[in-house]
Amino acid sequence: VFVNDKPFEFSGNIIELLKELNLNPETTAVLVNNKIVPKAEFERTIVGDDDYVETISFVGGG
């Protein structure tokens, strides 16, 4: 898959991906191929191959 523009060796569901990336599924939003994946569908959403993943959260901002 691609994670935030760079290739990343992975195949599995979103929960597993976030675990591997050390990101908290409670505070991370995930876009797969530019579409928001609802939290409830993290487990059954499988990514691999050329899927384009973005991991998103809140950071400090004004």
Place this chain on the structure above:
Amino acid sequence: MKKDIKQFQIGEVKLSSRLFVGTGKLPNYELIEEMYKEANVQVFTVAVRRIGPNTKHTQSVLEYIPKEAVIMVNTSGAKDHKEAIRIAEIGRELTKSDWVKIEIETDSKYLFPDNNGTILAAQVLVKEGFKVFPYIYPDLIVAKKLEEIGASAVMPLASPIGTNKGIGCEVLLKPIINEISIPVIIDAGIGRPSHAAKAMEMGADAVLINTAIATANQPVSMAKAFAKAVEAGRLAYEIGLLEEKEFASASSPLDDLIRGV
């Protein structure tokens, strides 16, 4: 004219503080809870960004915001209304908060907001059930339009973001405060507590401060200073400020003066 409410209310949310704080540029996120506890800040803005691998961000600010506080998601980084809408939707996916500060900037030197794009984004987001807080260039006609659309408040700028210049466009802000009935939150450019007090004396419903607090030597103490100024300015506004006079008017009695002096 402006409503006279001691307790500030936006939609269903009751607030006892009129000081909103932006969390950008903070040296650490632990300060957020301290500001909540010590300066009674109840509304915090946050930005939506990539986090994790190949990014600069490793921590989500979400974990540091007290559960009782209100999160206002900004759409900073959006160059047009479509991007702003998308950021708002992603933001709402992350939290239950539907408060969104629409922020669309196409000019990187002054970071002035794009009022036209902001109106377009507000039209869509209000329909999608968001509580919309548009960051605008101070323009009464635009503010009226946003009120018509159903915005929860308007957030006109005082001066360009991060400049600490204070209320740079009083003559444009005053008509907005006087003429529209949704809350007016003065945002951007406020650098000192006295600027915040002035905004409140003018009748603003709240102020949003980021740079002046986050980049202060002691952000929590500065937040407290701002909280006091906001409260003082609001109280004075509610009491009613006196008019300026051209000539002196003695404070001490002018009769019964002592002869022998």
